[in-house]
Structure formats: C-alpha cells, structure tokens
Amino acid sequence: MARTKTYAEAIALLNTCQSNAATIEAIRKSGGRMLEWSIPEMHDYLSRIGYVPSDLNQLNVVHITGTKGKGSTSAFTERILREHIKGRIGLYTSPHLCAVRERIRINGEPISEEVFAKHFFEVWERLEANPKTLTEHTPVFPIYFRLLTLLAFHTFLSLGVDATVLEVGIGGLYDSTNIVPKPVVTGVTSLGLDHTAVLGNTIEEIARNKAGIYKPGVPALSVVQEQVSGGEVLRSVAEKVGAPFEVVPTIPETALGLKGAHQRINASLAVALAKGFLKTRGEIHDEVLPDSFKGPLERTRWPGRCQKVEQGDTTWLLDGAHTTESLRSCGEWAWKEAAPNVLIFNCSGGRAAESLLGSLLDAGAGASGVSKEQLGKNFDTVVFCTNVTYTDGHFKGDLTSNAIDPNDLSQLATQNALRDAWLHLNPSFPADRVHALPSIEHAVNIVRDLGKKQVLVAGSLHLVGGVMEVAGLQGALGMD
Template sequence: MKRTYENALKLLQTRRRTARPTDKLSVGIDGLPPVGAIPNVYGTSTLLGIPSIVGMREWLELLGHSDSDVNRLNVIHVAGTKGKGSTCAFVRSLLLAHGSRTGFPRKVGLYTSPDLRCIRERIQINEQLIPEDLFTKYFFEVWDCLSSQESQVTVGKYGMPRYLQLLALVAFHTFIKEATDAAIWETHHGGEYDSTNFIREPIVTGITTIGMDHVEQLGPTIENVAWHKAGIFKSGTPGFSVPQDPNISAVLQARAEEKKIELGFVGVNPSLPTDARALQTSAQKTNCSLALALVGAFLKRKARPENSCLTSSDILDGIGKFSWPGRFEVISEGRNEWFLDGAHNELSVKHAVECATPRSLPRILIFTHISDQRDGQALLTTLASCIKNNNIRLEYVIFTTFQERQDGSTRIDKNVKIPHISIPDLLAIYCDIWRKIDPEAVIVSEPAIEGALKFARKIGEEKGGMETLITGSLHLVGGALNILQPLN
C-alpha cells in the first residue's frame, strides 16, 4: 500500500468497532479488576468490554516511547461532558500568549475529539492542524511498527489498537517527535479507563461541566459518570473543576481524597474582559475561567519563577485570539448571521441558544440529530423549551441530514451511525414535534445540509437579512462549515 494520506485514513477506518461490546470480562486484565467488579459510587459497573486504556502503555513502548517521554510532554489533562474542547482551546491560546512574551511554552500540542471536518483537527501544534504529509508520516510509523510480525508476537494479546486508541497513539508519537513544550489532552469519553489516561504524571488536571453522557459506558447515573470523569486525577497533581451540582461535587471530592489531591472548584473569574466576543455566553465564561486556573497551575510548576504568572496582557491577548470552530461560533455575511454550535446533548443545547442573540431579523433554525445512542427527539424538545424560555421566536425551522452536498458527495474520514429508523421517517417525526410546538412556523425538510443553507440564504435575500442557528450535532456543524468556510 502506498504511504498516502488517503490510505492512512482508510486504514484508520478499519479500526472502528462495528458495534458496542455486550459482554463483561470474567477475569482481570493487566492489574485491572474484572470489569464487573470495577468500583464506582455503588460498587458496581455497567462498563462493558475491554477498557480502552488496556494496551496503551505497551503499544507506546513498542514505538520506543517511555513514561519519561510522555511526562516530558508536560500534559494538561481535561475531562467532562460539556466544554472540554473549548476549555482546551482556551488553555492553548493562553499558553501561546504567555509563550510569545516569555519564550515558554514555545510549542504547544493539542489533542481533541471529535473532529468537525478533518481528522487532522484532532492533532494540532500551536494553532495549526498537523499537515497532511506529517500526519501521513507519523501514522504509518505507528501503523507499520504495531502491525509488524515482531510486534504482533510481542503484544499479541492486545492485537491492533482500535480507532480512538490508534488516534491517541499517533498524537502521542507526533508530540514526542515534534518536541512540544506542553500538550493539552481532551479525554475521549470517560476518564478512569479512557485510552488517554495512562499518563502517570500530568502537570494539572481539569473537569468541565458534567452531565449524563455516554451512559452505556459510564452510567447508569450521574454519580457513575462523575466517578469515571474524575479518574484523570493523579496523586501529586493539582486538580480543578468548574462548579457542579452537589451530588457531582461530592463524587469529585471523594475521588480527589482517594487520590490524595487538593481539588479546587473554579467560579467565573471576575477579571475576565466584559466585551470579548469569545465570552458572549455564560458557558464560555465558565470554560475560560477553568482554563485560567489550569494555565496558572501549569506555569507555577513549569515556568521560571519570574514568568510563573499570566499577565493581564497575556489574558487579553489569549482570549482575543481564541478560536474553536463550530462551538458558539458566529459567521457574518453582510446582514446574514450564522450561529453555529455542535450541541448534541440536552445539557449543551441550553447553552447553544445563548449563542443566537435576538435582533429584528427573521430567525431560522437548522437542526438534525441522527444517532443510535442518543435521543434526538428529546434533544429537539429540550431545544424548543430553551428557545421559548429565552423569548426567541423562530419563523423558519429546517430539518436536514448529515449528507453534506446535494450531489451526494461524502467525506472520507466520517463514519456516522444511524438509528433503527429510516432518515426520512426521522425527519418527519422532527417536523411533527415542531408543528405541535409552533403551528405557525414554516417547517421544511431538506435532504442535504447544502440545501438547508440555500433555503436560509433565500430567506435572507427576501427579507433583507436573517439569523440562523445551526445546532444538534457536530456532524451537522462540520458539514455547514465545509460549505460556509471551505478549508484551503
């Protein structure tokens, strides 16, 4: 096989699971207890299959990387349900602002999940996606090493890494080879058994807002979810969390005591600028405040004493240059305004509505949610309730799919699971739900994102401008961004 970017993506896709595991392990593996005996707040677990942390250290050793190599990355580890990516992006921006003034950190790695438009979004250095040639080079170095006959004999009981494990390994390999001074890591799903959690000595850890998330792996209750998220806490490493509901805070505090760390709960920082566009929602103020605490702890531990604090100019510069596409993002086209947020759970959509500041222009919603794991109908109902509570009237509601272009083209690096219902039937259900909520709204169904955007633009042309909220899924927002702001 030729060592091309396209072939790297094809090989990566072969490592996706075809279905979620259904069986618990009957024996322990590599020091972990049997999965059915893994403790949580109730002493039981719903976690199924082999935890994704299993094999990560062994695979990295095959690649020639030790714990010391990983520790030299100076990791900032972030878990949570809502706001992980934004918090990590704020951390990156603040560190780079400090580095431009002091010389440290000079090079910052960022690993996030999922991607919106391009797999390389998950692995960034400074503010740049890893280039295609570099992704290809490091991917095949990892793939060739782990798929070799010698490696398969050495690590045969683990086989080849699964999709997210492989991406994390490529990211670790990239940041080590590129000698980053700091590496910001967003967990995939949980924390305790997440494939990113083999890091033994992170510099600081952070927990964003926790809600019901990935219940099949982490549930069945919010306390179970919190237990897993707090698994990133490490002895000797400071930990921070945004304010949480009392039952969640109690679990986080108990886990902090178990791991012998001091946990700080971070409210909105009063020194945040009041006019920053990046801080237009309460959620982003919370995420930025957590990022300030994480960066502050990082600098105290790693920077020279004379440069161990962020200055007010660092903060203003970092927030001013903050960018995180598809999350509370505003794109202006004359009098047309697009508000994009990839909210895909009920906690997220409450904040997404804040993004769409009401004006006097016609207001439009473009929505879809297609998943075999989350309830799109409940998500749409929650969104409608939030819109009503914020006194926003939507004149047009457009339901669409994850199909990007009207000509039927798709993206090579996306693989979307769909529910056990036809897509047209699902869109018809969404239309019926909204028709009952607001019989006066104009409700349409478009088979492709491109068609939905064209319909909204047509309204803008007829009415002298429009405001359109695009939300419900990261896949939807990614497809919309591909059309509104194509990648070079």
Template sequence: MRLSFPLRMTFNSSRSYNDAVAALNSLQSNYANIMAIRASGDRKNMMNIWEMQEWSRRIGYSTSDYNSLNIIHITGTKGKGSTAAFTQGILQQFQNDIKKIGLYTSPHLKSVRERIRINGDPISEEKFSKYFFEVWDKLDATTSSEEKFPHMVPGSKPGYFKYLTLLSFHVFMQEGCNTCIYEVGVGGEFDSTNIIEKPTACGVALLGIDHTFMLGDTIEEIAWNKGGIFKPGTPAFTIANQPEAGLRVLKERAQERHTTLTEVPHFEQLKDVKLGIAGEFQIANASLAVALAQQHLHQLNILQQPVNANVGAVIPDSFKKGLSLTRWDGRCQTVHDGEITWYIDGAHTKESIEAASGWFKAEVSSSTHKKILLFNQQTRNAEALINSLYDVLNTGVTFDRVIFSTNVTWKSGTYSADLVSLNTSKEQVDKLEVQKALKNVWKNLDAKANVDVVASIESACDLIKAYDEPVDVFVTGSLHLVGGLLVVFDGKNEE
C-alpha cells in the same frame, strides 16, 4: 525523549494523506458493534487502559516517556474542548519559554488533522501521513503476548479514537513538544487518554448526563468516571457551580487519588475581557483555563505565583490577551455570508443545547430577519434536545422555517472523506428516520411550523440560500452537522 525508527520503517512517500484517512476510517467501529457494546452494559473496562499501554510499548514508548510532554489533562461533559482551547491560547503567550505546544482534542469538524495541533495549527497533511504510517507499520511489525492480550492478534490495530490518541503521543514526542493539552474523549477513568501518569494539572469542566451507556445513568456515576483522571500530587481544578452531587464525588475522587481539588470561581476581571469564544457561559471555561495555565506555568517554573482561586484574583494581561485571541470553530461561531448570518454551535447535551439556544436568543434579540433552525443529532436523544431548545427559544424567537438534516455532506449521498461515520445505522440515515421523527416532535410543539426534512447538509444549504432577504440561521446539535456545514461552505466536494 525522541525515538528514531529503524530504516525499514521509513515512511513510504507513495502513501498519501488520503491513504492515511482511508486506513484510519477502516478502524471505525461499525454500528452493529457499538449497539452490542451498549447492550452489554460493560461500563468499567480496564482493558482500554492496558491496551493503550501495550500499543504504546509496541511503537517504542513506555507510558512514563510521555511525562516529558508536561500534559494538562481536561475532562467534563460540556466545555472541555473550549477550556482546552482557552488554555492553549493562554500558553501561546509564553512560547518564548515553552517553544512547542501540542493540543489533542475531539471530535474534528472538517479535517481529522484538527485533532492534533502544534502551536495552534493542525499538523500538515504531510506530517499526518508520515507519522500515521510510522505507527501503522510499527504495529504491523510487532506482536503482543497471546496470554495477556489474546484479542490483539498480529496485524490488528487500535480502534479509531485509540489510534488517534496513540498517534498524537507519537507526533508530540517526535516533534519535541514540551507542553501538551489533552482533552478526554469519553469519561476519564477508562478513556484511552488516561495512560498519562504525571500531568501538570487536571481540569473538570461542567458535568452533565451524556454517554450514559458507557459512564452511567446518574451524575454521581459520571463524576466518578470524570474524576478518574486525577493523579497523586497533581492539583485538580473544576468550575464553580457544579451539580452538588457530582462535586461531592469529585472531592471524594481527589481524596482517593491523594490530590487536591480546587473550585475555580468566575474571575471578576474576566467579565471585562472579550473572550475569543462567544457566549456568556464561556467565562466558566475561561476561568478554569486560567487556573490550569497558571498551575502548569508554575509547575514548569515559568511563573512563580501559585494559583489564586479567589474571585477577585488579578489576571495577568498576557492571560487576558490569550483568552481574547482564542478561536474555536463550531462553538458559538458567527459566519456572515451575504444576506445570511449563520449562528453555529455544536451542542449534544441538555446543558449545552440550553446554553447554545440562550446564546442565539441573545444574539438575535433585536434582529428583524427571518429565523431558520438547522438541526440534527443522529446518535443521542434528539427528541429531548429539541424540547430543551424549544423551551429556551419559545419566548422570544419564532422560527420561520425548521430544517432537519442528516450528517451526510453532499447531495450525492456521500460524506467528506474526513467525516465518514460508520457508527450510525446506514439504514436509519437513508430512511431519514430520525429526521422524520423530529419533524413530528416539532409539529407537536408548533402545529403551524414550516418544517423540512432533507437528506444532506448541502440540500439544507440550498434551501436556505434560496431566500432573497436577510435571514438568521441557527445551526446546532451534532458537531458532525457543524463540521459538514463548514465543509459545504468550502465547496470542496472530492467527487
């Protein structure tokens, strides 16, 4: 279904992409608000879903309209983005049948447009601006019931992630996408993507402990939230080797929602496929993607065979090709730059930092180059992550230098416009509080270590590029650090 806006809603070409990004950034929750939400302990908030339904109505859609997008819905703690990318890679091999594939993921690395892709490519700046202001103007021109939504006063807008979710639905509807893949933002049950009514398949990547202030402190609570995306009659799939307690809850949730949950093994045939995203652990995500794509194509009557979740299942060559061609920057990515080899993987949970560290260790096992660690994690338990990283790498990798940076992009103290983050304490960042604390942690682990604290990613790069010999650099922790690094690689400082 495509909707046309009245003439008075016509896009004003004088409003640029930069204007759209500035308006979007104004919707970010500030640090004080986020701390207040955390302190409140309000984890179960159906208002998130009701709001998204209402915002959709105000821009001209019923949530049932989104059923035409034929959505695959993916959640999990670690690997849901990679699973979404693999699923997209497979489905791109069937574009003669599908035509337009939408992908909605988060967070972005360099440009917010990365979150909304069609046929693998981020939408253009022109389309982003056009559709962004269509939604913006429509929300300005409509109102909500004061009785039902007293906080949604005229002129108010959804928060940053909700707005982008709303925008993605609008983009995919207007562009005529007939297959879409949605990565959950946080959790599932109360996530703003969970207004999807009839997905073609639901997937759960590896469960772990993260976002505890929103999802709960135990794997059972987290699994309950993740299982909230299950829908009646829509087959659900999860990777093999989930934590036992979490898997039990997922099975209970599937039963509650009147659907099936299938554990997807590591398919034997994928062991001989060079996956487009590096790392041995990616075979679990690739296997889950195979099952999701198979179910989706079966649902659309493109493939007749139902999902075969046996470890020895025959994987079609088209699926293997799609998996091998998949690209996903910032996840187990290797960049060669003269004498420097960058090993880059955003990892913000214990499970992901251990996986990333294991990947780096395997990659440099035979390298005699000097080793450098570049790390930041501004908003989670950075100390615990550093200890996990050290435990994995202590036997086999010795860092000649360790650098703790903020997520600030440039030495001038500014962020790239698409990477502005208001959800951290500016004072904490300015004083390098996290970075100084991490230096102390590392010194306690290795008293002889050469450790630097720097105020920007550009400054960290300057230290690394000063080496006149081959070096291997492990960049991990925050995806905001990874994204900022890739922006610095491009060298496009907007100032």
C-alpha cells in the same frame, strides 16, 4: 499495490478503524464492561509503537475532562500557555469539524496534511510490523479514537513540544488519553448526565468516571459543580488518590473570545490550569485573573462553538451543542447575536427530539423576549438532515462515519422524529416548510435558494463540520 503514503490514503486507513453502529450499541448495553480493557490495550499499543508510558511525561500534559465545555476550556488553556511559553504547545481535541488533522494542533494550527501522513504511517507501519496483540479479542489496529491518540502522542514527542493540552474523549477513567502517568495538572469542567449510559446513569457515577484522570501528587482542579454530590465525589476520589484538590474561583467578568455566558466558567478553569502549569516553571500568578491572561482569553477562538460567520447574504450561526443544557446556552447566544429564521438540526438517533428542540426554543424565547410560539413562527424554513456530506450518499473522507445505523439512515428515522417533534412544538407551522433530508448538501442547497437569511446550525458538531465543508466556510476554522 505500493502505498502512496498520502494524506488521503492515511484517512482511508484510519476510517477502517471506526466502530460501526452495532459495536457502539454493544458497548452501551454492556454498561461499560467492554471498556475495562481500554487502558491495558492502550499500554500495549503504546509499547508496539516503541514507547513506554513514562515517555509521555515529556509532553508536560494538562489533562482536561468534564461533560460540558472541555473543548472550550482546552482552547482557553492552550491560548494562555502559548503566550507565556516560548516553544511549541500541542493541543489534542475531538471531534474535528472538517479535517481530522484539526484534532492535532501545534501553536493553535492544525498539523499539515504532510505532517499528519508522515507520522500516521510511522505509527501504522510499526503496528503492522508487530502484530501480536495483548489478547485474542484485541484488534491488531486500535479503534479510531485510540489510533488518533497514539498518533497525537507520537507526533508531539517527535516534534518536541514544550507543553500539551490533552482533552479527554469520553469519560476519563477508561479514556485512551488516560495513560499519561504524571500530568502537570488536571481539571474537570462542569458535570452533567452524558447522552450515553456507558459512563453511568447518575451524577455520582459520572463524576467518579471523570475523576479517573486524577493522579497521585498532581493538582486536581474542578469548577464549582451545580450538583453538589458530583463535586463531593470528585473531592473524595482526589483524596483517595492523593491528588491535591481545589475548586477554582470564578474569574471576574472579562472579554472572552468564545461567546456564551457559560464560557466564563470554562475560562475560570483554564486560568487555574494555566496558573498551575506555569507555577511549575517558576512563574507565579497570585491574582484570580492575572492581567497577562486577559489578552489570550479575548483572542481565543474555537470553531463551531457559538461561531458567527458572514457569507454574502447568509449569516451562519454555528454551534455543535448537542445536550439539553448546551442547547439552552446555544439558544441564549443565537438569539442575542441575531434573529435566526432558518434552522438546520440533527442529533444522535434514539434521543429525545422534543426535549432537545424545546430547550433550544425556550432559551431563544427568553433571550429575544417573545413567546416560544412566536419564536417558532419567526422561522421561514426548518431542516433536519443526516450527517452524510453529499447528495450522492457519500461522505467527505475526513467526515466518514460508520456509527450511523444504516436502517435509521435509509428511513431517515431520526430526521422524521425531529420533524414530528418540531410540528408538535409548533402546531401552526406550515408542514411543507419542515424538511427531513438525507444529506447536508441537500440542506445547504435549500438554504442557498432562500435569499437573505440567518441560519442556525446546531445539534451535532459533525453536522456543523459538514455544513462548513459544503457551504465553503473552511476559512473560519482557524483558532487565531
């Protein structure tokens, strides 16, 4: 059958490159050993689509990694550069909320379906025409994130961007974005223990992995790290690599477009990254916070992170926070912003449900000045649902996920564990108002029947994106 080369067909082919739950678990159990081929394979894929690594230097890359806040830092950085550089600014981030093309942006806007499909098929057909792989175990087509990274590189090179803000997917050292030989500047956001054992079980191991993006002669920046040992590892790696290292100063308080007290740290790194980039173009900014940066920081938008959306009688409080630290920040923001009385929540299987929910409620109680017990009682309805989009068991194409364990999914194991954790934390809460549901559409349907409400959606960016899709909140996706 002849290809239509539509966006829908591109997404369908892209989804065939997703790793399933078993593969992801194998990588975790390997302790990262299966990732050691990542960079050689990415170089091979890049060659097969017609580029050499040095071509990527044309993109003028700001490379950003970290455990917490790298997406927000990327958004702040892009917004500052966009107001200081005439031309096209590329931004590559992950994950997406409603549409895959959100990951690849030009001047703040996701590329169109037509542009995505055009460049996707150029990459796909070049790989198809040159199927010889690096090793016997290397697939002809790269896995999902690697393919999207190749697509971003190809798109940005084809469109001739003047600067690129490049967010690392996972880690740093073995991440598929880490094949740019000489970025303009690199930065590491706040470090913490990732919710995966692949990158290491100590803060020092995490830091060593993240510092893998530092390059010889390229400024290597970091925020002040809460755990001193992590910061020491970053400095040590930078010195060994020959990368000028700097711990960036915290900017004075200023209006930020992204909510949450933690955003000041992210904005501080973004300011330093933008100053470092602009310096290479002869634009010197000596102040800790230049006046010309204040407007862009205030105008920065980053959908699905501490985002409030009004829709009729419903106030949606959307935050993809998914670690204990980020859920604390989420709780502080949500209860200062409103008084949530409905919760929609999900998290990756096998993680500490009670710890995650407890962090959210503790922070909410602190922000609202009531006890955790009272805060729990203030909820009308609590919903734990899967990330499956629709009630018929199907995903929207862009939101398809093969990473969910089918056994977990069929038994709602994660959702029932979350339900049990909620009832343990809130023993007097009516059990019939705590739901474990098989889809996001099931959850939204319950919310629609409740009348006026303030709904907090948290625990997963995939969940937030699915809620935005099903509830018709796509209009809130813009960054301006």
